[in-house]
Amino acid sequence: MTTTLHFKRGELYSFITGQASTAIARRLQKKFNHASLNLTIEQWSVLYHLWKTDGISQQDLCNATFRDKPSITRLVDNLERLELVKRVPSDKDRRVNHIFLTDYGRSLRDKSMSIAEDTLNEALVGVPADKIETCKQVLQIVYNNLK
Template structure:
């Protein structure tokens, strides 16, 4: 049985999903190449960056942010703990859980990661006006919110910025 084709939507004509996916993939590849001399894998630098923005996460929450299984994060955190960049602390609300925190040893490494990020973004956004960068960030935040709402099955309509 043939499926009825989807109606043509202008955003699909523009290939927005492909543009976002390709840009994200290429950007991650650039980061991986520039961060490799620091001795970090993609999973490690992404975990450190997420923890720098959300210290005190538990491993399950970090796994959600990294889009991996909790067991994968457990092994990843084991390596970051062994390297002295992360420490586990008991969760005061749940004695079975542990919270993740960066150590002082992670600070210089994160400074290097931020320097690399600043250099990369300075290059890839070099031809954009400040207002364009701010508009792009706002649009991507709104898009992420709409995608999250669909992902979570929210019944509210996506936001519109008229």
């Protein structure tokens, strides 16, 4: 008897391709569009961290969103074009940009978070709370194992 896991073929596909999270993201995007929220999920995920802590650096956003620097550069480019955020060069370290929400960016918080909660609740219909908890734990361990 051993605890070594051998994943059976045929069971690994959906884990690797992340079908569940893809489905969640698509549903959320559809709801954003339907609500005339002109936002991609990726842009929303950046705003999400700024709503928690406004004025963090691009590198902070890289760490928080699990993205690399070029991805954040372009996301911030697009968010600036949409007038949702503004780059402000740091006084103390001239390599650093601080990213600040505009009033408009701040204004999208409640509506979009509410839509995100609705989406997750739709996704989890029929799933008992204790199983959700277990699932979250497993995904957290996976993330820690690999990050």
